[in-house]
Amino acid sequence: MMKIQSGVTTILMLMLLLCAEIPVHAADKKLTSLLAPYDEWYFNFLYPNALPADVTYVELLDTDGILYRYRALDGTIPSSTTVAEWEDDLSVGMASFNKAKNPPQAMHFCWDSIIDKKVYETWITFGYPVWEMMLTPYPSPWDASVQEYRRYLVIGLAPEGKVRVWLENT
Incomplete structure (x- = not known):
């Protein structure tokens, strides 16, 4: 059963590739421009105060066509500042x-x-x-001579299956 489920997941991920704005078989020059100039980027999950959620499995397909599977994840983080609605500026750490x-x-x-x-x-x-x-660098707010990248993806999980995504710089 697990083999069938894994195969179905792989097929679904490949279908997503075909629907993506830039397919895997696009020109090498176009794909090369989507490779990160940094070592890695990070993602974290959080939930509103007193409304816990737990992520159990993640599959991620990157712009280089690499499929990542995560079974051991960092813990889902509570957001103590999020009570009635999501905050615009969230920081969850690396x-x-x-x-x-x-x-x-x-x-x-x-x-x-x-x-x-x-x-x-x-x-x-x-x-x-x-x-x-x-992938676009911008001057650091603390030191304009330093270039930084937005490489922290924060995914908020709320009851009723509601999800919100932020892209952060720190």
Whole structure:
């Protein structure tokens, strides 16, 4: 059963590739421009205050066509400042396990909402605007001579399967 499920997941990820804005078989020059100029980028999951959620599995397809599978993830982080609605400026720290080399094309993850006692499966596809934000350097707010990149993806999980994504710089 696990082999069939894994095969189905792989087929679904390949279908996502075909629907992506820049397919894997695109010109090498176009693909090369989507490779990260930094070692890795990070992603973390968080949930609103007193509404716990737990991520159990993640699959991530990057712009270089590499499929990552995460079974051991960094813990889902509570956001004590998020009560009635999501904050615009969230900081969750650096991940130890949740990282990849190049920007994401697609992400698939399974998570449990403890409050509504349901398991959710979420698919997110990323396109050129996100890749451009992740690959374009900008001057550091602390030192204009230093170039930084937006390489921290924060994914908020709320009851009823609601998901929100932020791209952060620190």
